[in-house]
Amino acid sequence: MATLSTLYKSSKEKLEDNFGVDYVIHYEIPAKEKDEAEGAFTQLILELTNIGLATEVRAGEKSSLLVFLKAASEKYLKSHAYKARLQDWLHGVRLAAPDKDVAKYFEEEPVSEAERLRLIYLLITKPKNEGGAGISPQSGTWKYVQSVFPLHNHAFNRAWIKEWSTKYILDDSDITKIRDKFGEKVALYFAFLQAYFKFLVFPAAFGFGTWLLIGSFSWLYAIANSLWTVVFFEYWKQKEADLAVQWGVKGVSRIQHRRPEFQFDRETEDPVTGEIVKVYSPVKRLKTQLLQVPFAITCAVVLGFLISIAYSIEIFISEVYNGPGKSVLVFTPTVVLTLGVPTLSTLLTKVAHKLTDMENYETQDGKYTFYLRETSSPS
Structure with a gap:
């Protein structure tokens, strides 16, 4: 050995x-x-x-x-x-x-x-x-x-943190280093944050200006903010495509990797290629997928109930309650949401992950495409 x-x-x-x-x-x-x-x-x-x-x-x-x-x-x-x-x-x-x-x-x-x-x-x-x-x-x-x-490569991490601590904006060479060290997915994440950070300068400055000149609520700011979101979304779509071409990963989702956890029911011959294909019953998978219906309803009810409780407390304290400690109690809804939402979201995400595993997808992309669809629900 x-x-x-x-x-x-x-x-x-x-x-x-x-x-x-x-x-x-x-x-x-x-x-x-x-x-x-x-x-x-x-x-x-x-x-x-x-x-x-x-x-x-x-x-x-x-x-x-x-x-x-x-x-x-x-x-x-x-x-x-x-x-x-x-x-x-x-x-x-x-x-x-x-x-x-x-x-x-x-x-x-x-x-x-x-x-x-x-x-x-x-x-x-x-x-x-x-x-x-x-x-x-x-x-x-x-x-x-x-x-x-x-x-972890501790030497690289120390040098990286030291270098980044001296700058506010990442340049293309920094993104390339991330890509070479951690892969395209992580590099795209940092590239997105970089673009998002730059674009936030406009709504921050415009919002501050409208707050000074117009007041707390402004239809002008709402319209400008809506247009800003469209412009940023279109810009990032183009930027993401450019980076994918530059890094040689555009269309990489066409390459599917089989999951070793996949359990097949039977083997059959592909009529076109003659290759032996492992098949899992779509009826069994559909039965498991139907469990997403009560799960999604449960997510909506649980998180909706938590948010309703938080808003009810906020309305009661701000509009009805005039007793001692009101200036401190106004933060109660924030505490409830800060503690409750992450805890419940973590629990519900684990359940979603288990349900996705039960659906027994053949490829990694098939599994995570459906998993992301599940976790984009109210949980």
Whole structure:
């Protein structure tokens, strides 16, 4: 079995790159299921080794183990990166096919840290028939696997925080650094916040001006604010598309990744391609989806009741109550909403997540598209 210790050169390099660790698997061994858990652990290490990952095990807290992972060979990792980029080109995400001269190609377009982590995570979680280990935390054979996570790069974090603390606005190079380090999703989030922050200058300044000149309530400000939202929305749509093209991820949703948790009812042959396809009954999924109806009603009733209570308290204190402590009691509705809404939203979101898992989607995109639709309800 390959070990991580053979892959490092100096203690300084180890500290700067988190000892070269790409991912860590947190594995729990319950005392009552020790034999079964140890057998599954042996299988875990074999599966990880078979997909080209070097492993090293350390004791965790109490009865848990920590499995440190790293690509055993940079050449092997680049071969997966090449295949992934070729797949992107075949699906129309990339405009040009990767150069056949692999060594020269990766000198010009090296594998970023975000791409490296994404590729290794896919290797860990993809089904075996697609070249992965098929490891799904807290599910089936892998019920003792609690989580799979990368480590923080503390040296990078310190340098990043120090650099950002000296500026108010991020430039394109900062967004590119985020993209290379954490991936396109996180970079898009920061790019959105940057654009939103800049655009908020206008409604803030215009609102302050109308408050001084017109008063607290202004139809002019309402109209200007409505037009501002339309302009910002259209601007961000264009900006998001530009960034997607620039980063080579436009249309990436066409590439679907199968979920290792997917449970199929039967296998059938695709009439077009002849490929064996795993099928889950749409009737069973529809029955589970119908549970969203009472769930959505429950969300509306629970959160609506909480908001009604808060507004009732506010009206009572501001319009009826004239006793002692009124200046302090006026903050009661704010306290009720601040404590109640996040708590209830967290609970209802967990229920929504469970219901989505029960619907047994074949791909990750299928699951999260429906999950986002659920969590955009009153919860």
